[in-house]
Amino acid sequence: MQEQPLNIPEGSRKEVMTYLEPFMLNEMSEYLKPVEQMWQPADFLPDSSRSTFFEEVRDLQESAKELPYDLVAVLIGDTITEEALPTYESWLMMVDDVDKNEQGGWMKWVRAWTAEENRHGDLLNKYLYLSGRVNMREFEMSTQYLIQDGFDIGTGADPYRNFIYTSFQEIATNISHRRVSGISKKSGDKLLAKMCGVIAADEARHAKAYMSFISKAFTVDPSEVMLAFEDMMRKKIVMPAHLLRQSGELQGQTFAHFSDAAQRLNVYTALDYVDILKELIADWKIDKVSGLNEQGEKARDYLMKLPDRLIRLADRIKIPELEYKFKWIY
Numbered sequence: 001m002q003e004q005p006l007n008i009p010e011g012s013r014k015e016v017m018t019y020l021e022p023f024m025l026n027e028m029s030e031y032l033k034p035v036e037q038m039w040q041p042a043d044f045l046p047d048s049s050r051s052t053f054f055e056e057v058r059d060l061q062e063s064a065k066e067l068p069y070d071l072v073a074v075l076i077g078d079t080i081t082e083e084a085l086p087t088y089e090s091w092l093m094m095v096d097d098v099d100k101n102e103q104g105g106w107m108k109w110v111r112a113w114t115a116e117e118n119r120h121g122d123l124l125n126k127y128l129y130l131s132g133r134v135n136m137r138e139f140e141m142s143t144q145y146l147i148q149d150g151f152d153i154g155t156g157a158d159p160y161r162n163f164i165y166t167s168f169q170e171i172a173t174n175i176s177h178r179r180v181s182g183i184s185k186k187s188g189d190k191l192l193a194k195m196c197g198v199i200a201a202d203e204a205r206h207a208k209a210y211m212s213f214i215s216k217a218f219t220v221d222p223s224e225v226m227l228a229f230e231d232m233m234r235k236k237i238v239m240p241a242h243l244l245r246q247s248g249e250l251q252g253q254t255f256a257h258f259s260d261a262a263q264r265l266n267v268y269t270a271l272d273y274v275d276i277l278k279e280l281i282a283d284w285k286i287d288k289v290s291g292l293n294e295q296g297e298k299a300r301d302y303l304m305k306l307p308d309r310l311i312r313l314a315d316r317i318k319i320p321e322l323e324y325k326f327k328w329i330y
């Protein structure tokens, strides 16, 4: 049954977020699994207590040798992005109009989500350390820089913009981890393929959760959610690691090279950006949202036309063919 829009003053989210809170609590178990049932990095990595440890590390390094240079760069950038989790957690804690009660739905969700994400960086970091291909000090400096530099993702403290952003981002990370997994498999690194596969599956679940929050918000505050979606897309969704840098560089100086490597490998491209937008438009049934005010209708028009416009722009993007030399990689 279609729910009736709540009668809320324009720009006020509090009532909507209070309405969403029990939903978050109830649905959480569907999107986040109990800790004991989840995979842990130790399930995939050589166990240093076993006598076969060094042999296993040697095997790991043998397979890692065959990975393309650009792939190692992308993997490092992905790992740094995952390791910058403290930034995202503190950002989500700043969102307005949500109940900051420790046992409330919002706080529980943020903590549980962070705990899940934390494994991604853990797993990839240990793999990279063992692989023998990475200058760990350079990589670690970039991680420290990224957490220190933070980001500006254009959402402000608005819960709608934040959920729209995270919906987009979780789909994007699902795509990129999945593609890295595929390329690793082709290059003969089955372990890395498996690792990125399980991470991708987590991201898909997270995407579903954030998308469901927005779906629910659309039923009660359609115009404001539509305007928030339009605004985020006008600003363009930036990657959480957009300020990525290596030592001795300025904020964001490395990001473009990392992104070029991802485009060259077809791990994440401008067309993927459009596909994610299309997926969100379809999932949130943007064409069918009812109860929109005039501004909301205009925002919908903009959004419905946007994928075609972006496809035309994507055709014109030229990616440098030459691999960039990163300090991270030996």
Ligand SMILES: [Fe+2]
Binding pocket: 082, 117, 120, 173, 203
């Ligand atoms: Fe992640």
Ligand SMILES: [Fe+2]
Binding pocket: 117, 170, 173, 202, 203, 206
């Ligand atoms: Fe995620």
